[in-house]
Amino acid sequence: MKTGTAPAAPGALPLIGHAGRLARDRLGFLEDLRALGPVVRIRLGRTPVYVVNSPDLVQRMLVAGNGVEFDKGGPFFDQATQLVGNGLSTAPAGPHRPMRALLRPVFARHRLPRHTERFRDCALEVSSAWVPGQVIDAYTEMKRLAVAVLARTLFLAPEDRQAVEAVEAVEAVEAVEAVQRNVPLLLSALATRMMVPGSNRLPTLENLRYARAARETRQAVGAMVRRRMSDRTDHGDLMSALVPPDRPAIHTEQEVYDQVITFFIGGTETMAGLLSWTLHLLTGHPREYERLEAELSAVLGDRPVTHQDLQRLPHMRRVLNESLRLHPPVWLLSRVTLVDTELAGHRLPAGAGVLFSPYSLHRDPAVFAGPERFDPDRWLDARVERRQREAFMPFGAGARRCIGDAFGLAEAQVALAVMLRRWRVRAQPGSRPEPLLRMTMRPQGVRLVLDRRAH
Template identity: 35%
Template sequence: MRVPDTIPQAPGGVPLLGHTLPVLRDPFAFLTSLPAGADLVRVRIGPVQAILVCDPELTWQVLHDDRTFDKGGPIADRAREVLGNGVATCPHSEHRRQRRLIQPAFGQARLPGYARIMAEQINAMTGSWHDGRVLDVMAEMSALTARTVTAALLSSALPPQVIRDSADDVGTLFQGIYHRMLAPALLNRLPTRGNRRYMRASDRLRATFGAVIADRRGDSADRGDLLSALLIASREEDSARGRGLSDTELVDQALTFLLAGVESTAALLSWTLHVLALHPDVEAGLHSEVDAVLDGAPAEFEHLPRLALTHRVIRETLRLYPPGWLLTRKATADVRLGGHLVRAGTNVFYSPFLVQRSGGLYPDPERFDPGRWDDTQRDPPPRNAFIAFSGGARQCIGDRFSGVEAALALATVTARWRLEHLPGQRVTLAKTTTLRPHGLFMRTTARTP
């Protein structure tokens, strides 16, 4: 479907390839090069034509009209290859049912139990570090969140090697989704080394979680983990309406929570440790807070209400470095968007990275300033200024789960350790589906509160 010609063309396109080369070369420079003041722009990635929504209010409209702007487009379609028809990728017609079944698993009453499982894993792993160790921060945070999320999801511990393999597979899939979005469909079907590695990672994760779910189907006990909550809700739905979650749907949900909880939170924690080292005044304030609240102990759920600066630091890092930096929907009907007619079938891109660095929403938007999120300030950011967890009916169902995980990890790490950059290193934005740091290595120094 052709995109209406009333929408301006993004700069940098070439015949046949469109904007593929600038997106491959530096997608973030491409985003910031878009015409000033344009609410929508036309882009083309190889044969795929789309519109990119630049205006925050129009992005808000897209997110809150999920019937018209349904899950679809290149990124959502590639994610569906891995996650199946889970709550994050299913169409509008399936979403309400799945959301209703899954919501109890993320209810407030279950969070303390998840937090207890998370805290045990975070305490064990960060307690194993030693003074002067050089960390590959993204790899270390991925290992940490893999242990944490897997334990909270399944409770019964998987073998350490399986957890390590799962963390590696998650990274492979997120990198693969981005590159497969840019590649022609034919190339994605060829038995190349990258394609084989991608499919092996997907198959291995599905087999791992499929086996656990099949084993737990007959277990009526509530173990306090996410899988127990899903199984209980599914059995209740079967009794009431006969439409509980099938084994395939349960695997889809488990993989959705695993990939989001491991990769996204690992990227968030990595960026947070990076920006704290660049802002010693904020780091000092955070150290004072965790020393006073934790008093030398690892962070627990009951500490979270008193970790105000910790939460603000995490939110400001999410503003600057949203894990899902570019996402897609597909128009299911003709619709007016910003005065332009968008035809049914049009691919629609939107970018939390672009919106959350908008000078019209945030004063000095490139500056790291956790004070923006102080509840006592007179002019908080407007409602459409923060979309790191999406918005509307498709807002991330695990946003509170992720927030608890990130706050517990950051508070425990910063209470025990100070992390410093290595001399001369250059940290860049990695080109994957998730906004993760590339080249981030830091040295640990033990702290004495």
């Protein structure tokens, strides 16, 4: 096959390349690149980077080419590594395989029924503190829920209320909350560094704040890691998998820290975003909201939700899929080429950075009819096609697919079941939700009014 250089996107400026356009409208710029072809060349500063716009090519990168032609790296993960080190989400293919094998039992499906009970308890605690007529910021409340779930499932798996009050549990919660205080600033700074290479060397206020937030995060999480490494009690959670009580230490403190910070961020930022966007979409689409309420009433009646119920809530699962399609929490990802290769007839040299955007792929009109429309029924078995399933990648694909995808979807289903059975939510008049783009895409301005449901 004859190969050539990928077409270059117009509008690059000296020194900064396309950073200016990305700063003004990141999502719009990525969608505009689709019209230029399946592979387009842009510049981040002076560095050429390739943007892949074809679901087929992204699948090839993530599945067949993983660890052979392509690996973790590139602009997104080079910056993410500064924060999470060589955790599961950023490690190259070689170290990733044993890491994933070690952590897979923590997310085994047979553990989900027990996790479901904790999801439900946390959702009840958060929603029980609400009062009729209260206006809540959805993201803030959903992050509170995600923090509680993370602390009780992955970093201390308590069997009773007394264990929740143990020193280890308090320390875990404090560590998660310390991370959450700092994560918005950390992710904002890393996003700037990704778009403007070399900006981390400038003595800006953002960089000074980043350094301070990074120190506080390391101190808080490090204290929890050191306690668990000395305790060596098997709690059946993520920490026990990393620091097994029946074997000599298999990880250094730094390695445990990298995994912990990875799950701190991945387990809270993405979940809070998913639930917030979903509540926003439901308040704007009354028919879908009513269908979901009817499904919950028919399946649950007046009893609490259980793990067995989740398979009996297909409309809720379709609502969540459609929310993930429209607003994937991870909106931009990258890879690096390991060898000289080609995509769609275009040469990519070894060591090249490659970007792809789940947000843009999910809104491709050639794949999804009416891509801007909220339509949960597009995920009915009779309607969904193979190309849509392959283009839908909120959790990635292949060997690097998110290890906690089933865990996260079950958490989201349980949280919605608990909250929407107790409360009716409606948008505060005048609220204008917008995406806030950092290393993740979270909503800002989703303000909801609470009305207690009578049942």
